Amino acid sequence: MKIEGVDAFFLALPDIADVGDGSQDMVLIRVVADGHVGWGECEASPIPTIAALVTPPSHSACHGVLDSVLGQRLDGPEDITRIAGEVDRRSFDLLQAPHAWSGVEIALWDLLGRVKEEPVYRLLGMQHAQARLPYASVLFGDDPAETHDKARQAIADGFSAVKFGWGPFGQQVEVDRELLAAAREGLGPEPLLLVDAGTVFGTDVDAAAARLPMLEDAHATWLEEPFEAGAFGAYAALGARTRSVKLAGGEGSHNRHVALGLIDYGKVGYIQIDTGRIGGIGPARAVALHAAAHGVEFVNHTFTSHLALSASLQPFADSPGRCLCEYPQELSALAKAVTAVGIQRDADGLIRLPDQPGLGVSVDTAGLRPYLKHLEIIEGTTVLYRTPQLDDGV
Amino acid sequence: MKIEGVDAFFLALPDIADVGDGSQDMVLIRVVADGHVGWGECEASPIPTIAALVTPPSHSACHGVLDSVLGQRLDGPEDITRIAGEVDRRSFDLLQAPHAWSGVEIALWDLLGRVKEEPVYRLLGMQHAQARLPYASVLFGDDPAETHDKARQAIADGFSAVKFGWGPFGQQVEVDRELLAAAREGLGPEPLLLVDAGTVFGTDVDAAAARLPMLEDAHATWLEEPFEAGAFGAYAALGARTRSVKLAGGEGSHNRHVALGLIDYGKVGYIQIDTGRIGGIGPARAVALHAAAHGVEFVNHTFTSHLALSASLQPFADSPGRCLCEYPQELSALAKAVTAVGIQRDADGLIRLPDQPGLGVSVDTAGLRPYLKHLEIIEGTTVLYRTPQLDDGV
Incomplete structure (x- = not known):
């Protein structure tokens, strides 16, 4: 052709x-x-x-x-x-x-x-697509009460993993403690709690570290993007100060070098790639293979349409085990409109890539x-x- | 205001x-x-x-x-x-x-x-601007003879340091050997010879390493941008295989993190910053200070106008010693037209920043x-x- x-x-x-x-x-x-x-x-x-x-x-x-x-x-x-x-x-x-x-x-x-x-x-050489555990991706509420309600709603919607991000988080230590406690309380003890700082700490390791105890008290699985994408030294320094929470990052990667640097130098536990930024599915696949070889979990970054969701799931379709995937749960009317039929959770609450040609969505x-x-x-x-x-x- | x-x-x-x-x-x-x-x-x-x-x-x-x-x-x-x-x-x-x-x-x-x-x-806190040794920045000729002529011309123009870049370099090992030999012969034994690979080797360390012996035979001071800007691992791997030639890079830095990564992880000997890409003079100054603290020489990257030249020289105006600076010698008619009066070499062949308000050019x-x-x-x-x-x- x-x-x-x-x-x-x-x-x-x-x-x-x-x-x-x-x-x-x-x-x-x-x-x-x-x-x-x-x-x-x-x-x-x-x-x-x-x-x-x-x-x-x-x-x-x-x-x-x-x-x-x-x-x-x-x-x-x-x-x-x-x-x-x-x-x-x-x-x-x-x-x-x-x-x-x-x-x-x-x-x-x-x-x-x-x-x-x-x-x-399958064109990428993978025979089967594993089911994925989707986390609902929502913004922090403007206050603890709204955050609590959002957590409850996500659980009511059948999610067992929820990510809160942006909003007021990162401005005041005491407010953050309340936001995190409200999120955990709204979720209940079992569901996974993920936290996205949206690069709010710039390169300030101490400011981010001040949130570590409350993240660990709330049993957060990861702290995402405390810093700017390229600030590998800050990632490594903060990572050395964590106990249970791991660092996540990588959505800002506009080429594979940034993502590989976050793994090799930043020592993140989770690498999050948006195929719509990194140069598409090919480089995302290269990052997924590098991550697997280094004991780092690859997770998609997707906050837009189900066309983007399918594209972002393809590069790690065959990763074994309980693999988290980001599942945009607060789709705008525009993002909803892209695909008349999206990618829905199955009866077990899991996401499966369509076994259809191409991206499998229209x-x-x-x-x-x-x-x-x-x-x-x-x-x-x-x-x-x-x-x-x-x-x-x- | x-x-x-x-x-x-x-x-x-x-x-x-x-x-x-x-x-x-x-x-x-x-x-x-x-x-x-x-x-x-x-x-x-x-x-x-x-x-x-x-x-x-x-x-x-x-x-x-x-x-x-x-x-x-x-x-x-x-x-x-x-x-x-x-x-x-x-x-x-x-x-x-x-x-x-x-x-x-x-x-x-x-x-x-x-x-x-x-x-x-002076607004940046530096009292005096050191004189700089300019290198003429020219493209490799299409063949060794043209490269030889360009070297002779640069010497005739009064330069004692000349950088050759891009053009056919990096395609064929034997051609590269001839290009480098012709450049050195045209320069004579004393002048500094700098070589710019223009990222031609992608991330292929062996391909770049195949040029190291001929670079060292030609007494090249640096090999610039063998690889893509973010490929820190490739820079470090090649650097470990050099004897006398040092690696240079950084012009592609669009923020300070890329430049600091080239220093901290890529172990370059020269960090080259274009103020017109990295976010201006402020982040370039931060890189210059980091470089000085780590024994790395900061050099401007400038291939356009003398307005850009002045901007790119400000961040390291006070660096002591024989500091190289890139001096665009094949200015296009457009780049020439930007400033009626540019920044000219003095009687010693050195560049001095104008002791005038602002960038000092109109x-x-x-x-x-x-x-x-x-x-x-x-x-x-x-x-x-x-x-x-x-x-x-x-």
Whole structure:
């Protein structure tokens, strides 16, 4: 096959709230090759991402991403690896490129799987997809009472693992103690409690360490992203001061080096990868293999659609044992609209990847139409980008 | 003062060649506060960079950069630090943000220095600027003969240190041996020879190691960027196999963590920072201090204008001893046009930072007009960006 077209769509809710909910807008990517279609999602700021796809080059290492994609052959997984190498080589001075390429890469896997009638994980060499224990991913309530209610609700919704993140956490030690106690009390003693600090401590190891006793009192399984993604030294220093709680991080990884550094130098216990940022499914698979070889648990990072959820579960589909997976439980109307049928928990409350070609989910273009933003990028008299038709018969 | 306006200008040569010359286009930033003006340059892909400045937010950690700049107070260096923190916190999920912020940060220092009538290095706490030994930075010739000629030319131009980079280097071991021998022969025995591999070896330590004997035969001072910026393990592994040549790298650092990782884990001998990428002068200064404390030599990375050159020399202005500095010697017509009067070598062939307020160079807006590109980014009926006037009286 030959890659004939790559279309990017900027979708957004009518109003964007200034909260840590990354599902309020998105970039969807549609790839067409020999009339076949695949879809992917970038977990990225839409306008810079679309600009990174279509921009004219600045020099030999600063090409727009699509320069390395359009017209390429796509007959097997090795073609995706080859194109990824081209993007690396020709776009490494374009900082936004990995976020833009991620959605394209995912769409290429989806398309290839559909044509070969195989789930993506099988194209990656895995025979079976293990069931996963999903954790509900919710934001901290504004206060302990709301946090308590959210915990109760997640349990009522059938979850046995719940992650609280962002919101007021990390501002005041006493408030954090109350938030964590409320979360644990709302969950009851058994369910897993995970905590996401959203990089609130910057690189301040002592500030993060002040939360360790209360995290361990609340039997938190992990503390996620206490620090900025690249602050490996801070991760290692904090990790050396923990007793039972482990550190988690990695969602900010925009290439495999950041993720491998968090494992090798940051000594995290859990590495969390968003395929919509790291350059897609291929590099996420490489990280999953490295993690397994180093006794680190790989977990997806997903806060958006079930298209993104499927993409993010493929790279560690066959990891044995009780593998946690992030399951976005507070989907925005936009994220819900991406797939008419999502990936639901089974009777045991577990997540199973669809045993269907490609990503195994279908994009509902009609449902997305209300959220489509019209965008134009015009240089001189050249239209570099104009929002394409969302359902133009392909 | 209050930051009233930030304008970005996309400038480019009429034709962009597919070579490793990063001076073929640029983003210039003009900041206005209380009627005072400062200028900076982003070393970045222009359209995604401008998009990263003006985009509406996606969520609380994915704001357009200017959301954290416009309307802010600017009375002293601590305000630049504070605004940088805001950008970090509110834009860390916008991958392109550091490249966009870099030019703004530099312009803020320039403006502040002009108002306070101090060079930027003095605002950073340094009393004097040391003279620097400039190396001419040129691309390898297409073959050994052209490389030899370029070496001769650089010596004729009065340089005693010359860096060759990119071009055919890294493709074939035998060709590389001839290129290096030709460079050394053209230079003569005394001048410093520096070599820039432009990340051509990806993460392939053996491929890079195959060049070590010929680099050491040619008495090369450093091998720059054998690998991708984040591949610390590859840097460390190659470094352990060197005898006399040291490794250099860091120009790809888009935050201080990447640069500190190259020092702490990659064990480079030279850390090369582009203030137009790392987030400006502040984080570059932090890297310079860390490097000095760890016996690593800080060197600027500059391949564009003399505005960028001044910005990139400020963070290590007072480093003692024979400090190398990159001096772009093959300036494009565009890069030349930025400043009517650049930073010239003195009678001893050394570079001295201007003892003038701010960056000490003036932007020649009239000279730039032929290179100004008209760009529009329109979302729905909202013009997010339209190329402003380059010389509108400020």
